[in-house]
Amino acid sequence: MGQLALVRIDARLIHGQVCTQWLYRTGAKKIYIIDDTIAKDDFLSQIFYMATPVGTQLEVITAEEAGKRWQEDQLGSVEPIFILFKGMKMAHKAYYAGFKYPALQVGSIGGGVGRKNVLGPISFSDEDAKMFDEMVKDGLDGYFQPVPEDKKTSWADVKAKHYPEL
Secondary structure, three states, rough: OOOEEEEEEEOOOOOOHHHHHHHHHHHHOOEEEEHHHHHHOOOHHHHHHHHHOOOOOEEOOOHHHHHHHHHHHHOOOOOEEEEEEHHHHHHHHHHHOOOOOOOOEEEEEEEOOOEEEEEEOOEEEEEHHHHHHHHHHHEEEEEEEEOOOOOOEEEEHHHHHHHOOO
């Protein structure tokens, strides 16, 4: 059975900070990128395989597959495991497909039309906020931490400031 080292939303997925900071600090030996689009795109998947540090395994799977495999064997025997989502939609989809991870760190989600900056490099749409709130109400420990040196900021604190209506 796999042991989760960290479950993180980071729109950049595998990049310098993930490779030099989070992997090192968690001791993770395997990364799962859970994303329906990337899992179905061989070329894009290959880019992430090439970006994965030597000595670290990578698998790119869909949200449905993550839920199924978590229920079967908790994503295998290699541990610890680092999970990466590109955005809230996939994190939510995998969670409700049966991959009931206990905590979710939000590290980086870019801005854009219909999004508001909630903390550092993290922007949420109203839909992101509703999905995150739903998972937290279901028992998820949801927090924000862009870089390891930042203190964790709880969803309750961000929600009170930006989404008090939820």
